Amino acid sequence: MRQVKTKISEGGRVAIPAEYFNQLGLEVGDDVIVRLVDGEIRIFTLAQAIQQAQAWVRSFTPTDRSLVDELIQERRQESQHE
Numbered sequence: 001m002r003q004v005k006t007k008i009s010e011g012g013r014v015a016i017p018a019e020y021f022n023q024l025g026l027e028v029g030d031d032v033i034v035r036l037v038d039g040e041i042r043i044f045t046l047a048q049a050i051q052q053a054q055a056w057v058r059s060f061t062p063t064d065r066s067l068v069d070e071l072i073q074e075r076r077q078e079s080q081h082e
Contacts, residue, residue, distance in 0.1 A: 016043070 004017040016026070024045055026032070033049045035042045061067060 004020070006015050006017065008014055026045065031046055032043050033046065035044075057067075
């Protein structure tokens with residue numbers, strides 16, 4: 001990955017290079033997540049954060065199991081008891 005030098009401006013603002021900005025599909029005003037990991041600042045989109053969370057949850061769920069189907073079944077059972 002190519003590195004780009006940038007400056008920190010007043011208020012701790014860092015300009016994201018246009019190439020990176022465009023590659024991430026960002027637009028002015030979009031929300032992003034900023035995380036400090038092992039002394040590095042990482043910036044990623046909300047969509048990327050959701051994908052990471054989904055992958056993490058999947059790592060605990062057997063492939064032959066559908067959490068959505070289980071939730072629907074539980075809700076139906078609860079509504080029958082009301």
